[in-house]
Amino acid sequence: MKKHTLSRTYMILVFIFMYAPIVLLMIFSFNSTKSRSVWTGFSLKWYAKLFNDSEIINALQVTLEVAVSAALISMILGTAAALGIFSLRPRSRKGLLWLNNIPMMNPDIIMGVTLMLMFIFLYRICHLPFFALGFQTLLIAHVTFDTPYVLLSVLPKLRQMDIRQYEAARDLGASNFQALRKVVMPQIKSGIVTGGILAFTMSIDDVVVSYFTSGPFSETLGVLIFGMTKKRISPEINALCTLMFIAVLVLLLIINFREFKASKEREE
Amino acid sequence: MSKNELIRLDGITKSFNGNVVLKSLNLSVMDGEFVTLLGPSGCGKTTTLRIIGGFEMPDSGDLYFGGERINALSPDKRNINTVFQKYALFPHLNVGENVAFGLRLKGVSDRDVEKRVSEMLELVDLSGFERRSVTSLSGGQQQRVAIARAIVNEPKVLLLDEPLGALDLKLRKEMQVELKKLHERLKMTFIYVTHDQEEALTMSDTIVVMNGGQILQQGSPIDIYNEPANRFVADFVGESNIIPGRMPEDCRVEFLGTVYDCVDRGFEKNEQIDVVIRPEDIVLLEEGENSIQAHDRLLKGTVKTCLFKGVHYEMIIETGDFDFIAHSTVAEKIGMQMYLDIDPDNIHIMKKSSLETMTEMEYRLEHDPDAVMEEE
Numbered sequence A: 001m002k003k004h005t006l007s008r009t010y011m012i013l014v015f016i017f018m019y020a021p022i023v024l025l026m027i028f029s030f031n032s033t034k035s036r037s038v039w040t041g042f043s044l045k046w047y048a049k050l051f052n053d054s055e056i057i058n059a060l061q062v063t064l065e066v067a068v069s070a071a072l073i074s075m076i077l078g079t080a081a082a083l084g085i086f087s088l089r090p091r092s093r094k095g096l097l098w099l100n101n102i103p104m105m106n107p108d109i110i111m112g113v114t115l116m117l118m119f120i121f122l123y124r125i126c127h128l129p130f131f132a133l134g135f136q137t138l139l140i141a142h143v144t145f146d147t148p149y150v151l152l153s154v155l156p157k158l159r160q161m162d163i164r165q166y167e168a169a170r171d172l173g174a175s176n177f178q179a180l181r182k183v184v185m186p187q188i189k190s191g192i193v194t195g196g197i198l199a200f201t202m203s204i205d206d207v208v209v210s211y212f213t214s215g216p217f218s219e220t221l222g223v224l225i226f227g228m229t230k231k232r233i234s235p236e237i238n239a240l241c242t243l244m245f246i247a248v249l250v251l252l253l254i255i256n257f258r259e260f261k262a263s264k265e266r267e268e
Numbered sequence B: 001m002s003k004n005e006l007i008r009l010d011g012i013t014k015s016f017n018g019n020v021v022l023k024s025l026n027l028s029v030m031d032g033e034f035v036t037l038l039g040p041s042g043c044g045k046t047t048t049l050r051i052i053g054g055f056e057m058p059d060s061g062d063l064y065f066g067g068e069r070i071n072a073l074s075p076d077k078r079n080i081n082t083v084f085q086k087y088a089l090f091p092h093l094n095v096g097e098n099v100a101f102g103l104r105l106k107g108v109s110d111r112d113v114e115k116r117v118s119e120m121l122e123l124v125d126l127s128g129f130e131r132r133s134v135t136s137l138s139g140g141q142q143q144r145v146a147i148a149r150a151i152v153n154e155p156k157v158l159l160l161d162e163p164l165g166a167l168d169l170k171l172r173k174e175m176q177v178e179l180k181k182l183h184e185r186l187k188m189t190f191i192y193v194t195h196d197q198e199e200a201l202t203m204s205d206t207i208v209v210m211n212g213g214q215i216l217q218q219g220s221p222i223d224i225y226n227e228p229a230n231r232f233v234a235d236f237v238g239e240s241n242i243i244p245g246r247m248p249e250d251c252r253v254e255f256l257g258t259v260y261d262c263v264d265r266g267f268e269k270n271e272q273i274d275v276v277i278r279p280e281d282i283v284l285l286e287e288g289e290n291s292i293q294a295h296d297r298l299l300k301g302t303v304k305t306c307l308f309k310g311v312h313y314e315m316i317i318e319t320g321d322f323d324f325i326a327h328s329t330v331a332e333k334i335g336m337q338m339y340l341d342i343d344p345d346n347i348h349i350m351k352k353s354s355l356e357t358m359t360e361m362e363y364r365l366e367h368d369p370d371a372v373m374e375e376e
């Protein structure tokens, strides 16, 4: 009984530490004054201000654009890489997986600096205008650190699959591509989607790599807010975070609901 | 059964990472035949089947299908379907869609697909299972879905890789009968892989005994059982007593110090040979039993063990130099002196030459069969 109360208290504490700041932030985003400790009355003025702040809206747009495109591109690249690595012999597979882990283990700062140096080299020395720091370079950087996550979430799905199924499909008259589409894809789809969502979150989450690889007109929210903290944190940011939190919550609910529906269908 | 050759393997050689798995294999399969590849684990049965199915390319040699060389033809273009060793059903599709897979690829209309699928499921005794998930089926049912999925495409040849390996004994026996019936009904060519000699003997028109990537003997079950070409075949297909001996003249064989009558001829004078005697061909006689005409010409031994095996008793009879395995429906007392009476018809002579080409696997099988079987 005692053990029970203890573990329950621990759990409640964990939840408080995790969610109290968010709840506080959400509450104060509706505060009528700038104060972050005194409740002075309900107002939507920070939301109104937020939507009129072109700098923030622009950054939000860049963030979403880069996160969505990077997630989509890395879903394709990561899946292709997973299929390739899976069909290799165990030894070369190990080697490549090790290489794949480097961008994930590598400190962000090193990745950001090296990517920036590469882009500058390509732009200045090789005279490739495409690599001028801006949205493209930001996207390339995000794809670079997103792809390993997709690869790592697709690979276990491939491992779970009996590779003979692919051969069975070929045996029954499917071309290489048809076998991939009709037998392999449906079974690794959930891994690709999970990888994509993971990639999306990593992109939204990133500040350091974006800081080094974005141009002046392609700042992400993270970079923008990071810059702001030196001067002022406007309660607009509270409003923004509230909106983002709700968006993520909705996204999660949708995913969970889909999974629930899928597992129910499977049972039938 | 028509007498046309459908598949021919001509000097097929295959190695993986420098290990030669198939050594210049020659095999001919007739149209409509039920051929079984029989051999111990690792002898290259699956590899042979995969080459026929198109999943492996031979390193050298040629593969013919209906007279046409198909070495480089991809599996989807071959009129051959496979029932895989572990079924390889598609878990994301239900039973009906698994069976329909090949038809859908061919663009058969929905109505025809439905009709054909239900026909096939009826054939394998799974009527009404269309909407069931394949993962909810028992092993035997999955097996039958795999068969239906393969034969719905009406291939000329069906390849079956140990399809009954995962089933329990009773179900396996039932499925053996069903598969045999199916073969008779469909008039397809079946190439069947197993390492179970009994299964091979009951089901096949032709048995191909393989070992170490080579074919040791090809023939009807009766030939293979009664006239094994060498020690390995004799040992692998059924239990047997294999005794070294010599042929002093035609129809006379000497082993264990005694000369016997036999029915084999065509050997050189005093050629060294191996004698095969099946355990069920040894008749045990007690001393003084009146059917013994010439006691001195019969082998005499002592009963060492006697085990009940269901239908018969299996006894080991110790003679001076050799321990015979004998089967009998009556149990004998351990330690009893018995005479071994063997009909000349049942003394089978094998050429010794096969011993010289004995592969490592054969050698190990002979000296430590348990260790070899454990590797399975």
Ligand SMILES: Nc1ncnc2c1ncn2[C@@H]1O[C@H](COP(=O)(O)OP(=O)(O)OP(=O)(O)O)[C@@H](O)[C@H]1O
Residues within 6 Å of the ligand: B016, B017, B021, B039, B040, B041, B042, B043, B044, B045, B046, B047, B048, B195, B376
């Ligand atoms: N893809 C492969 N790569 C490397 N070695 C292989 C490969 N496929 C088969 N082998 C080797 O070839 C040999 C023959 O294998 P095969 O699967 O044909 O045996 P089998 O007779 O079917 O055995 P079993 O009864 O155990 O299924 C084995 O030694 C196996 O290890």
Ligand SMILES: [Mg+2]
Residues within 6 Å of the ligand: B045, B046, B047, B085, B161
């Ligand atoms: Mg095999």
